[in-house]
Every structure is written in structure tokens, then in C-alpha cells.
């Protein structure tokens with residue numbers, strides 16, 4: 001299996017190379033050159049299998065020769081052994097035709113653990129084999145950072161630097177990033193918003209002197225391995241509701257478009273997905289774009305679902321690549337317009353292609369609070385604000401005949417203030433984290449200045 005860049009000007013890579021490379025050297029994102037498909041019988045045969053077995057069967061064609069079958073199986077088993085639920089991604093019913101896919105039973109209580117635990121193990125095996133080490137720099141609006149630190153802390157072949165927007169993540173999210181004491185993980189509180197963090201990471205990748213000097217690697221969803229690991233739970237949940245003999249739809253709380261793009265891949269592989277619905281909070285650039293208003297950056301407005309406070313949604317580039325018929329030049333031009341002018345218009349043909357794949361909806365702050373309250377009353381399920389954004393859109397857009405699965409992307413205990421305001425219930429942290437507020441914090445406040453950031457990283461890489 002080969003991986004190619006969305007901008008068409010970078011070398012083709014294997015799975016392992018693409019995983020260790022992160023951003024393509026032409027500034028684009030790697031995608032599989034061809035998306036493998038599964039037959040109806042192969043999908044039907046996933047029924048009743050463990051999460052680990054489904055992960056193996058779904059991901060194996062993407063991994064190719066990079067890892068042997070036995071090696072890959074062992075990596076998957078180690079990755080998911082740390083999850084706090086036997087099903088890994090249990091499905092619960094909200095009402096007669098609306099289901100919630102709980103993706104928050106991993107070690108940091110967010111869906112990021114599904115991919116991050118896996119790629120932590122994959123990096124470790126690949127780097128050991130190569131006798132190499134890397135510097136991971138990541139941007140987070142709260143959840144990617146803690147998941148990355150948890151997956152990579154203490155590994156001697158990796159230094160991890162996580163940029164998060166100072167004051168714009170929840171206290172639990174911040175403490176998850178600032179309390180690990182392992183010396184190879186570093187929390188950097190940046191004076192800016194998530195888009196500033198993400199732009200800084202991309203600039204570091206595009207500065208080849210720095211990139212090669214520190215052996216830069218990325219674990220944001222610019223890394224295709226992250227996205228592929230997220231394809232698996234679309235299969236486990238759809239099959240448990242009757243796929244491939246029955247269609248299902250998904251609603252996905254969306255920010256950087258990685259999670260919903262994993263759903264697109266699942267659909268291309270043959271999973272009978274009827275609709276993929278993008279749910280945004282008040283930072284609604286994706287909803288506006290998918291509604292035909294072009295892709296134009298606005299101010300990021302802090303919300304009670306802070307992990308989705310994003311304007312430049314990095315994986316949308318992958319969606320555009322497919323919508324423009326895999327035309328790397330067209331994508332490169334749009335990305336240039338985004339960089340120079342803050343936005344672009346999508347061609348009529350590409351809008352039609354996007355419209356065939358994605359629907360969308362937007363949820364206000366008040367609606368998010370009201371959905372937390374009403375869902376608790378009607379189903380007993382306590383939602384985090386991101387999942388509530390998804391549930392409201394999923395409920396509004398579901399079709400009576402086709403089950404709707406909404407992705408619950410984080411545990412309510414990561415956002416206790418908003419959840420308590422909405423429901424009157426204070427969601428407790430799981431017992432293994434109950435001392436989170438007593439642990440001592442370690443972080444560095446940094447200016448939004450590329451030179452300063454690069455110097456800090458170079459100085460703090462383990463020699």
C-alpha cells in the first residue's frame with residue numbers, strides 16, 4: 001500500500017514512512033493511493049468479533065508490509081488492553097433509532113486514545129527497528145495533547161512537545177497535560193488559539209532545516225495513521241446494528257475533520273453508510289462551507305466544547321482532495337488562497353461531490369446545554385458538550401428508517417463545569433484519576449513566535 005500527498009508533489013511512501021513523516025514535504029497530507037475494499041461477506045464476518053480482531057482485519061490492508069501480521073496483532077492487543085471497557089467502543093441506545101457510540105473509555109477519556117494508543121505502539125516498534133529517535137510536536141485544543149502524552153510518555157526514542165492554547169482548554173484537559181512527570185513530555189501553553197498552535201506546527205514541518213535537524217514527527221490527524229485507526233469503530237458499531245445487511249448513518253462532532261474523514265474511508269471500503277453528518281459548535285466554518293458559503297476563516301469564539309474551537313480544519317484538505325477528483329494542483333491552489341487570503345470558494349463540481357458524502361448542522365451554546373439536560377432526562381446518558389453537539393444534530397437529521405449513530409467523543413468528567421451547569425450533576429473522574437487536582441503541574445508559557453518555539457524545543461530535546 002502506497003501513500004500519496006493531497007498536493008501531488010511529495011514522494012510516495014509506505015505506511016510506516018507516512019506514519020513517521022506526518023506532514024508531506026509539499027505541505028499536503030498523505031492519503032492512501034487506493035482505498036482497499038471489503039466484500040459484504042467479509043464485513044458480515046466481523047459480527048461478534050472482538051474490537052481487536054476487527055481492528056486487525058480493517059487496518060491490515062492499509063499497513064501492508066510495514067509490520068508483519070503477528071507484529072501488528074501484538075501491537076493492537078497492547079494498545080487496547082489499557083481501555084476501561086471490554087467492548088472498547090460500546091454502543092448505547094438513546095431512543096428508538098438513535099445510538100451513542102461511547103469513545104471515551106480509553107486512558108485519557110477521549111476518542112483520541114483509540115488512535116494514539118495504537119500509534120504509540122507502532123512508533124515504538126518502528127523506531128526500535130530503525131534504531132532511530134524522533135521529536136513529536138503536536139497542537140491540541142485539549143484532547144490530542146493528553147492522549148499523545150499518555151501514549152508516548154517515558155519512551156526513550158521520542159520527545160513530545162504539545163502546544164495548547166493558554167486558558168482555552170478545560171482544567172481537566174490542562175492537568176492531564178501538565179501533570180505527567182516523565183521528562184520526555186513537555187506541555188507548552190501558547191499565547192494564542194488552537195489555530196495558532198496548529199499553524200506553528202505546520203510551519204515547523206515546512207522549515208526543512210528544523211524538521212530534519214530535530215527529526216520532526218507529528219501525531220495530529222495530519223498523520224494518516226491516526227485517521228486509519230479511527231476507521232475501525234465505524235465498522236464495529238455499524239456491524240453491531242446489522243451492517244452490511246442494513247444501512248446506518250453517523251453524526252460526528254467535528255473540528256479538525258479527522259474523525260468524520262475516517263467515516264468517509266469506512267464508506268469507501270464498502271461499509272453501507274447512508275449519511276455522514278458533520279456537527280459543529282458556534283465555530284461553524286465547516287457547516288457554512290458545506291452549506292455552500294465557501295470556506296472563510298472567522299474569529300475563533302471560545303465555547304463550552306473547546307476541543308472543537310477550530311477555524312482551519314486540517315483534514316478538510318483530504319475531503320477536498322477527493323471532492324476535486326484527486327487533483328493535487330487544485331488542492332494546492334486552494335490551500336495557497338487560504339494562507340494568503342483567509343479563505344476560498346469551492347467549485348460547483350466539488351460542492352456536489354462533498355454534498356454526496358456529507359451533511360452538516362450547527363449547534364449554539366444554549367442548545368448544547370439544553371441537549372445535555374434533555375438527554376440525561378430521556379435516556380440517563382450524561383453527555384460531554386462535544387457529544388451533545390453531535391446528539392442534537394443527529395436527532396434533528398436522523399431518518400426514521402435508518403439507525404443514526406452519534407459519536408460520543410469525550411467523557412463528561414473532562415468538562416465538569418459545563419456539564420454541571422447544564423444538568424446539575426457533577427461528573428466525577430474515574431477513580432484512577434481522582435487525585436488529578438492534587439498532582440503538581442509542569443508547563444512552560446510560550447509566545448506565539450516560531451523562532452522562540454523552535455529554540456525552546458531544540459534546547460529541551462533529550463541529548
Ligand SMILES: Cc1ncc(COP(=O)(O)O)c(C=O)c1O
Nearest residue numbers: 143254255256257258259307409
Ligand atoms: C472531544 C472532541 N470532540 C470532537 C473533536 C473533533 O474531532 P475532529 O478534530 O477529528 O473533527 C475533538 C477534537 O478533535 C475532540 O477532542
Ligand SMILES: N[C@@H](CCOP(=O)(O)O)C(=O)O
Nearest residue numbers: 140141142143144220221307
Ligand atoms: N480537537 C483536537 C484538535 C487536534 O485535532 P487532531 O485530531 O488533528 O489531533 C484536540 O483535542 O486536540
